Amino acid sequence: MMHRFTLLLLTLLISAAVHAQYPVVTIQQIQTLPLDSLNACNDLSLYEGDTVITHGTVVMNGGLAQAAGGRNLWIQNGTGPFSGIDLYTTGVPTPVPGTDVLDLVAGDSIEVTGLIATFGNETEIVPLNISVIDFGKPVGIQPIDVGDLNDANRVNILPTGEQWEGSYVEITNAVVTSVNFFSGNTRVSFDVADADGNVINISDRFLVQRLPAGGGSFVPPPVGARFDTLRGVIAHSGNGCTGGGGRGYEMYPFQESDYVIGFSAPIISNVNRNPVTPTSSEDVTVFASIEDPDGNVTSATLFYAVGVSNTSFLSLPMANTGTTYSATIPSTAFSDGDFVKYYISATDDSSATSTSPVDGQNQPYFFTARDNGLTIYDVQYTPFSNGFSGYLDREVTVEGIVTASAAAGDLGFVHIQQEGQTSWAGLQLVEGANLATLERGDKVRVTGTIQESFGLTRMSVLGDAILLSSGNDLPDPVEVDPNDFTTYDFALTERFEGMLVKLTNPTDGGVFVVEPNADGNNNFAEYRVGSDLLDPLNGCRVLAGRVTGTAFSSLNFSYVNDSTWISESGVINVPVCVVSAGDTLASLTGIMTYTFGNMKLLPRNNDDAEAFSGANCTDGITSVEDLLRSELTLFPNPGRTEINLQYGFDRPVRGTAELMDLTGRRLQRQALNGTQGTLRFDTRALPRGTYFLRVLAGDQLIRTHKVLLID
Structure with missing residues (x-):
């Protein structure tokens, strides 16, 4: 104890000298943001980049975090809004001057001199000096609701959630909805939902949640x-309107007492139905595994209702063999085209009851009876605000017209659309064996598993897509007002997910780039196009020039929001124009997608930008399809001593022509300039055989010709 008092005296002397250099602010001052900033998706601290002095109570002992060598913890100034902050030692985790983070104890009152910084969307103070000025202080706990932080899709809600960033909080009556193992099953996090279905991830920042495989003792619920x-x-971990790809607001427990499992109701899992896609003449049997960890299941009931708006659920008792329970919805209850919804309820010998899904009456499982086969509409349509398909994780078969492809000059990703349907009709396809061979206008039949990827409904195709016909007309893009897509509105915007749409001005005045960067202090290659030139806050996000594991935009579209995207996340294949506020278009077409809480337009190539006019693109940009239609003639072929390439373009082009051998080694290269001309390749020194001639405009591959050299 005397040692700590001696340290306190020394600390006070050091503190007096430091105070003369940096401003002293409270944690609340660092963290508090105006509501209009949060409504505009801006959660950057007003002190970002500043070095300040602040005071707070240490929430947990040093050394408990799995990051920064344990030199990561949280401090807070009382409880209430904006009262906590992350203290994180960046770089090589070594002690900073003053008290080492590893020596701090929960309840220590400390003074921190540090730099205010942001990692992702988390405001941190990076310590330059830490001084203990008192100890034994109480650590407050703030009760909050999950719905203050995230919605049912785990998308962060900044206006009500940001105030709790960095605070030690408590939530109650939360049910585990998923358990997620990662890093080779050595780590785990899990999602919990409140009674309204709002979801938060419980993450393993601290050692208390380390699995036995990682040297810990945590048993996942x-x-x-x-x-x-x-x-x-x-x-x-920002997502939604922040543009980030994180998990929203998440919780980091740090001690065993942070987890209090209640008297457990029955656990319902592995819910399935047979058949997955029934006709009107087939009974549907619903199966589930139901167990009670601290008692016995006394009853299980299947509730079902026919019709979207029908709230009168009928009940069927579920019979069991061991822990497998089942009940059958009779085919006499529904007809072709009927929408059938259902959920399961189970009760144990302590009268505790659980349902699956958690909010079963309002967010149930469902299917549509179809005598003539399932449609994309059936896969996509949902009246329920979580946006999940009724066929999630199920294998289904649908047909559609390819509206975007992985062919040269196109979006780079495959989307199909149901003919004759103007809503709930588009679907992204991934992982199919032959998807790369499909072209726009192909009609295909695909079988695959329906997935939800960060809120986007898509199909993981099993095997090959079956080509039914080619050269079909594409569905007309649905014309929409870009301002309708400013924020995600389930009732208004969800129906267009995966569909070909055209952003137009309802007053026929054209559309405008109203905000070159839709993500404030971050940049995720998204800009905003709206129908009001003077309103930068309203309009549809446009994503272009960025390809990552969660961003599926085109590298064949010139109009991007920063030149860094030329090669930052994929190499853009066409000349680049950096958009600026006030640029105009008659219309902008593309695939409407959904990621991280926002609808976003994915233009496929330059033909999707109608009559673009901008300060940085005064000469216009040749479309990819124009280049692909250009006249290119190779002669003589077969040849021996020379090969000539004659070219003709509608407008001047800068490019190259490259002669390659079969291994891909470039043998000769010549510049291609202007609108027309002829290039001569001297082949006298080359052995006879097969070669290839590639023609590129900029970095865009326009054509590949096979060349034969003979005696």
Whole structure:
């Protein structure tokens, strides 16, 4: 104890000298943001980049975090809004001057001199000096609701959630909805939902949640387990309107007492039905595994209703063999085209009841009876605000017209659309064996598993897509007002996910680039196009020039929001124009997608930008399809001593022509300039055989010709 008092005296002397250099602010001052900033998706601290002095109570002992060598913890100034902050030692995790983070104890009152910085969307203070000025202070806990932080899709809600970033909080009555193992099954996080279906991830920032495979002793809760209370500090892994790809606001428990599992209701898992896609003459049997970890299941009931708006659910008792329960919805209850919804309820010998889904009456499972086969509409349509397909994780077969492809000069990703349908009709395809061979206008039949990828419904195709016909007319793009897509509105915008749409001005005045960067202090290659030139806050996000594991935009579209995207996340194949506020278009067409809480337009190539006029693109840009239609003639072929390439373009082009051998080695290269001309390749020194001549405009591959050299 005397040692700590001696340190306190020394600390006070050092503190007096430091105070003269940097401003002293409270944690609340660092963290508080105006509501209009949060509504505009801006959560950057007003002190970002500043070095400040602040005071707070240490929430947990040093050394408990799995990051920064344990030199990561949280401090807070009382409880209430904007009262906590992440203290993180960046770079090589070594002690900073003053007290080492590893020596701090929960309840220590400290003074921190540090730099205010942001990682992702998490505001941090990077310590330059830490001084203990008192100890034994109480650590407050703030009760909050999950719905303050995230919605049912785990998308962060900044206006009500940001105030709890960095705070030690408590949520109650939360049910585990998924358990997620990663890093080779050595780590785990899990999602929990409140009674309204709002979801938060419980992450393993601290050692308390380390699995035995990683040297810990944490036993993950099963899906369906109910926590009386969960406590932890709130971190911000931005998604939604922030443009980030994170998990929203998430919770970091740091001690065993933060997890309090309640008297457990039955756990319902592995819910399935047979058949998955029934006709009107087929009974539908619903199966589930139901167990009770601290008692016995006394009853299980299947509730079902026919019709979207029908709230009168009928009940069927579920019979069981061991832990497998089942009940059958009779085919006499529904007809062709009927929408059938259902959920399961189970009760144990302590009268505890659980349902699956958690909010079963309002967000149930469902299917549509079809005598003539399932449609894309059936896969996509949902009246329920979580946006999930009724065929999630199920294998289905549908047909559609390819509206975007992986062919040269196109979006780079495959989308299909149901003919004759103007809503709920588009679907992204991934992972199919022959998807790269499809072209726009192909009609295909595909079988695959329906997935939800960060809120986007898509199909993971099994095997090959079956080509039914080629050269079909594409569905006309649905014309929409870009301002309708400013924020995600389930009732207004979800129906266009995956569809070919055209952004137009409802007053026939054209559309405008109203905000070159839709993500504030971040940049995720998204800009905003709206129908009001003077309104930068309203309009549809446009994503272009960026390809990552969660961004599926085109590299054949010139109009991007920063020149860094030329080669930052994929190499753009066409000349680049950096958009600026005030640029105009008659219309902008593309595939409407959904990621991280926002609808976004994916233009496929330059033909999707109608009559673009901008300060940085005064000469216009040749479309990819124009280049692909250009006249290119190779002669003589077969040849021996020379090969000539004659070219003709509608407008001047700068490019190259390259003669390659079969291994891909470039043998000769010549510049291609202007609108027309002839290039001569001297082949006298080359052995006879097969070669290839590639023609590129900029970095865009326009054509590849096979060349034969003979005696």
